[in-house]
Amino acid sequence: MVDQACQDIISSLNSAFALTVFTAIFNSVFSIVAVVGNIIVLIAIWQTPSLQKPSIILLSGLALADAGVGLVVQPVYTSIHALIATNHTDICFLVTFYNVSSSFLSGISVATVAALSIDRFLALHLSLRYEEIVTITKAKTSLVLIWIGVGGLVCVWFKSYHAYLVVACTFLSVCSGLICFAYVQIYLVVRRQKAKINLQLQNSPQNMTEKIKTALQTFILVLAFSLFSAPYLCVMITIQIFQPQKIHCLALDCSVSIVLTNSSINPILYCWRNEKMRGAVKKVVRVLWKRLSRGFEAETGQV
Numbered sequence: 001m002v003d004q005a006c007q008d009i010i011s012s013l014n015s016a017f018a019l020t021v022f023t024a025i026f027n028s029v030f031s032i033v034a035v036v037g038n039i040i041v042l043i044a045i046w047q048t049p050s051l052q053k054p055s056i057i058l059l060s061g062l063a064l065a066d067a068g069v070g071l072v073v074q075p076v077y078t079s080i081h082a083l084i085a086t087n088h089t090d091i092c093f094l095v096t097f098y099n100v101s102s103s104f105l106s107g108i109s110v111a112t113v114a115a116l117s118i119d120r121f122l123a124l125h126l127s128l129r130y131e132e133i134v135t136i137t138k139a140k141t142s143l144v145l146i147w148i149g150v151g152g153l154v155c156v157w158f159k160s161y162h163a164y165l166v167v168a169c170t171f172l173s174v175c176s177g178l179i180c181f182a183y184v185q186i187y188l189v190v191r192r193q194k195a196k197i198n199l200q201l202q203n204s205p206q207n208m209t210e211k212i213k214t215a216l217q218t219f220i221l222v223l224a225f226s227l228f229s230a231p232y233l234c235v236m237i238t239i240q241i242f243q244p245q246k247i248h249c250l251a252l253d254c255s256v257s258i259v260l261t262n263s264s265i266n267p268i269l270y271c272w273r274n275e276k277m278r279g280a281v282k283k284v285v286r287v288l289w290k291r292l293s294r295g296f297e298a299e300t301g302q303v
Helices: 002-014 017-047 054-085 092-133 136-159 161-200 206-241 246-272 275-302
Strands: none
Touching (some): 017 054, 017 246, 017 275, 054 092, 054 136, 054 206, 054 246, 092 206, 136 161, 161 206, 206 246
C-alpha cells in the first residue's frame, strides 16, 4: 500500500515536468540559505556569553533542527525531484527516507517551539524566581529529551504506520495545546501587569519589559511556523476528505516546499527584534567574510 502511494505521487509529479524542475531548483537554493543562516546563528550563540540563556539555548535547538532540514531534508527532496525529472522512478526508498527525516526534524521543531512558549510563560509567571528555577542546564536537558523522544516517536513508523499516525497526531495535539495554553497565560499576565501599572501610574520594571519583548519574539516564531505549515495542513485535510487526485499531489508538493522554506526564514526572525542576536550575527558574518576574502586573495596571488 505504501509502495502504491509512492508510485502514485511519482506518477503525478512526472506528469508535471516544469513544476518538478522548479521545485528542485527552489529547494536547492533555500537548502543553502537554511544551512548557512542557521549555522551562523549557532556560532553567534556559542561565541556570545550574554546570549547563553535558557530561552536562547532552546532557540539554538530550533536552529540546529532547521540546519538539519537544509542539510538533509531539502537535498533529499531535491534529489527526488531531479530523479523524477530524468525519468528515474525506482526511488521509493529515497521517498521513505525523506518522510522519516522530515518527520523527525519537524517533530523536533514543533516540540522546541512548545518548549520556548512554556519558557516565556514561566519567565513572566515566576518573575524573579525564573532565573533560579529555569537554568541553562535544564534547558539543555530539555533539548536532549526532545531529540530522544521525537526519535522514539519516529521509530514507531517502522513498526506500524497506522500506529505512527495516531502517536504523531497525539503528539501534535499536545504540543499545540501547550503553545495555546502558554500564550493565553502570557496574555493574561501582560494584561494584569498593564492594569497594575495604570493603577500605580508608574513605568513597567525593566526586567518585565524585557520578558514581554522576548515573549513577543517567540510568538512571531510560532506565527511564522503556523503560516508556513497552514497550506500543507489544508492540503492534507482535503486529501483525507476527498478522493486524492493529481491536483492534490501537485498542491501537496508545493505546500511541502513552503513548509521547508520556514527553516530559511527563521534566522531572519531570530535577529529581527533581538538586538543582541543581530549584533552577534553581524560580528560572525564580518569575521567569516574577512577570512573568505583573505583566502581568495591568497589563491589569486598564487596564480
